[in-house]
Amino acid sequence: MPTVDIYNVDGKVVGSMDLNENVFGVEVRPDVMHEVVVNYLANQRQGTQSTKTRTEVRGGGIKPWRQKGTGRARQGSIRAPQWVGGGVALGPKPRDYRYTLNKKTRRLALKSALSAKVLENEIIVLDAFSCDEIKTKQVASLLKNLNVKEKALIVLPENDKNVVCSARNIAGVDTTFVGAINTYEVLNHTKCIILKDAVTKLEEVYA
DSSP: OOEEEEEOTTSOEEEEEEOOHHHHSSOOOHHHHHHHHHHHHHHHOOOOOOOOOTTTSSOOOSOSSOSSSSSSOOOSOTTSTTSTTOOOTTOOOOOOOOOOOOHHHHHHHHHHHHHHHHHTTOEEEESOOOOSSOOHHHHHHHHHHTTOOSOEEEEESSOOHHHHHHHTTSTTEEEEETTTOOHHHHHTSSEEEEEHHHHHHHHHHHO
């Protein structure tokens, strides 16, 4: 069973915590994590790219020269794909890139990502943290006390507007909560700062 230290906002160790091995101690599956990350990124695509075909490009209604007798290759339109300014052959059109994966696969990928972070000592458990007002200085001070200089993900037990708004101006720092956490966010940040209550909720949901 993995054990981690619990820190306070001053960066001091105030205790330790045993993590549920069914969530933070599973076998790391890079193949499953890769599959889920590719799915997540595909689902983020807007799919609004579009190129014009030869029927949509303006002009080209008249045959540029007669079919035979000129010594040149036969042409039917100056808007054919081989012409400069012509249409695009087989170019991209608006489409939906979304597809779904099994719930078990998504859950296994998230648990694998969390377990990998534990193995690499990149999870920091925080006893408690909140902001009375929207103040970037409070989150910056927390990161300094914890000696976090890399990209960091702050995981809250539930959505906290003050913390989210206080952290959003710090480059490389993002926030999420238990109900919205995903594999890509965990893997895309070097450090995961998880509140103690969030750890408890994660274990309740995913154990």
